[in-house]
Structure formats: structure tokens, C-alpha cells
Amino acid sequence: MVKNSKNTTSSNQNISTKSISRSEKFQTANLARCVYTLIMVLVFYYFHLPWIVIIGSIHLLFSVLWFALIEIEILVEKNHWWSGYVPASFDLIWLTVLAYGTGHITSFFILGYLGSIALSSMSLDRNYGIYNAFLATLLFSSMGFLVYYEVLPLINILMPPIKPTLLSILISSILLGGSSFIVNQIVSKLFFSLTDVNEKLLAIAMTDPLTGLSNRRSFLSNLEVEIARKQRSNGTYPISFILFDLDHFKSINDNYGHDIGDLVLQEFSSILKTSLRKQDFSARWGGEEFIVLLPDTNLDGAEIVAEKIRNLISLIRLSVNQTEIKCSVSAGVAIMNSKETTADSVIKKADNLLYEAKKRGRNQICSEKNFPEIV
Numbered sequence: 001m002v003k004n005s006k007n008t009t010s011s012n013q014n015i016s017t018k019s020i021s022r023s024e025k026f027q028t029a030n031l032a033r034c035v036y037t038l039i040m041v042l043v044f045y046y047f048h049l050p051w052i053v054i055i056g057s058i059h060l061l062f063s064v065l066w067f068a069l070i071e072i073e074i075l076v077e078k079n080h081w082w083s084g085y086v087p088a089s090f091d092l093i094w095l096t097v098l099a100y101g102t103g104h105i106t107s108f109f110i111l112g113y114l115g116s117i118a119l120s121s122m123s124l125d126r127n128y129g130i131y132n133a134f135l136a137t138l139l140f141s142s143m144g145f146l147v148y149y150e151v152l153p154l155i156n157i158l159m160p161p162i163k164p165t166l167l168s169i170l171i172s173s174i175l176l177g178g179s180s181f182i183v184n185q186i187v188s189k190l191f192f193s194l195t196d197v198n199e200k201l202l203a204i205a206m207t208d209p210l211t212g213l214s215n216r217r218s219f220l221s222n223l224e225v226e227i228a229r230k231q232r233s234n235g236t237y238p239i240s241f242i243l244f245d246l247d248h249f250k251s252i253n254d255n256y257g258h259d260i261g262d263l264v265l266q267e268f269s270s271i272l273k274t275s276l277r278k279q280d281f282s283a284r285w286g287g288e289e290f291i292v293l294l295p296d297t298n299l300d301g302a303e304i305v306a307e308k309i310r311n312l313i314s315l316i317r318l319s320v321n322q323t324e325i326k327c328s329v330s331a332g333v334a335i336m337n338s339k340e341t342t343a344d345s346v347i348k349k350a351d352n353l354l355y356e357a358k359k360r361g362r363n364q365i366c367s368e369k370n371f372p373e374i375v
Helices: 022-046 050-071 082-102 107-120 128-148 166-205 216-232 249-256 258-275 299-314 343-359
Strands: 002-004 239-246 281-286 289-295 317-320 323-326 329-336 365-367
Touching: 022 050, 050 082, 082 128, 128 166, 216 239, 216 281, 216 289, 239 258, 239 299, 239 343, 249 258, 249 323, 258 281, 258 289, 258 299, 258 317, 289 299, 299 329, 299 365, 329 343, 343 365
Parallel strands: 329 365
Antiparallel strands: 002 317, 239 289, 239 329, 281 289, 317 323
């Protein structure tokens, strides 16, 4: 019979996962846009249609510029709402011109159009389908009416030009608009489903299944981010490390069983989750060892956090078959002040300070501040 005399509140810890960025999602569509436009410009140049070549060249220049801006992460990474709608509008205008030049409802153009819409569906914005359907219907019907009322001459490089009827204009515009919406929704749903599955699998790979904390791999990934931030910082940006080790944990496992040992690990993990700031990061380092990363925190601040956690775990009482189990923890605290200092050396120092705390009787904190001779 196991009872907790102290309730601890568990909270989910943020895990930094390397999911696919928006720029990566857009670049496939951008590259396809550039290649597709270049090919069509060359085709219309061959058929001596200079005004379509000029419009296509402008679109090609825009596509290359847009590709470059996203490649250097100026637009999409900042989540501008218009970063997807502007190229979509340019695409639809250009594709309408292509439809006019190649035949209003030719299969050649429909395939190219649907391919472009499918690629643009990789956007995170689910409203693309509605926007593309509306704009496509508007543009194609407008172009059809201009041809029907002979404002624009009939041009067709694929087959003899045939003047469209009002019914064909209406049907083709609705079909193109509807198809763009349907393709967008299908591709978007599939893409988001795959992205969601990948992110869940990545989260599982970066999480310790017993405690719900991040594992060593996830910790090292977040550590890289903080070190990069430190390198970019103009001022001081200290990063403190606390390495915890549960005292007499092997004895708990041997005397009371691994289920009780697992419960102790989970209780300590809950304390870590509720005792740290949002920007702090904790992880199970291995076995009964846990590590905490404290960005922009000096030694005094890190010692306060370590002492707070040490006091909280000492309040935990586990009752097993009328026997009360007390828990305690030892910790080593080290800091990375210099940009030249490596994370490995600081973690090793924290480990040596933890060992010193064990030698001095456990249930205490040893800090680099009080033991500068330990390296």
C-alpha cells in the first residue's frame, strides 16, 4: 500500500523539437514556381507573344526575389500574414494569362494549375483554399468575358482558337475554382496529419517515458540553443547548471522494490516541473540523476533554486507497508560565464561538485562559488 502525504502538481514541460519550419514548407512551392514560370516564358517567346513574355518575366523576377527573401528568413519566419497570399495572388494572375494564351479550359493548363495549388497547400494557413477558389473563379471568368466580348483577341498556341460561350466560361470558372479548393483541402489535411505524426514521434523520442521530463538528447538540443544565444549576446549571459542525484536511491529500490523507486523519481520530476521558470529546462540525465539548465542566471540565483528543490523533496513522505520513506537529494551547481567555456567542462564541474556533496554527507548543495578549487 503506497500513500503520498504531499500532493505535487504535474505540469507539462515545453520540449524544443526540430519541426519543419515554415520556410522549408514554402521553398518547394517557390522553386516549382520559378521553374514553371521560366518554362512558360520560353514557350511564349517561341510563339512570339511579347506581352505575355513581359508579364511572365515580371512574375519570374518576383518569384526569384520571393525565393531569396524566404531563403534568408526575412518573410515567412516572422509569420507575416501576407507572406503566402501575395505569391498566391501573383500565381493566379499569371496562370490566368497562361490560360488565355494556351486555351481557356485546356487539360494542359488545368494540370499545371492544380499542381501549383497543391504545392501552395503546404502553407499553414487553411484559408488558402477559400481564397484561391474565389480569386481563381473571379480571374478566369473575367478573362473569359473579355475574350467573349472581343476586348481581347483569340489566341491559342495548342489548338485552333475557338470563341468560348457564356456557358463554357461559367462552367470552367466554377470547375477551376472548386478544384482549387478541393485540392487545397485534401493536400493540406494530409500534410498536417503527417506533420502532426512526425512531431508526436519526435516528442516521444525526446521525452523520458517514466518521468515525463525531457531526456538527455532533448536537453543537449536545448543547450545548443542557449549557447548560441549566449554567443550572440553583447553583455553577460550566464548559464547555470544544477546536477541533482537522489540520495540512497539504490537502497530504496533494493528494500522496497522498483515500483517505489519509480514513484520517487516521478515525485521528484513533479517538483522540478513546478519549481522552475518557463525559460528554465530540466531533464532526466540518467538513472536517478537530473539536470537543470538556468539561462541568464548567476550562481546566487542557481543556489536559491537548488536549495528550494532540495527542501521540497525533503517534505515528501512515502508510506510503504506502515514504513515511512524519507527522500533527499544532493546537488552540484556550476556556471558558464565565459563564451570560451565549453558546456561539457561546466557539466563535468557540476558532477564533481555533486560528488563532493555526496562525500560531505548528502542532502546538501555544493556550489562552484563555495568550492572554486573543484574543476
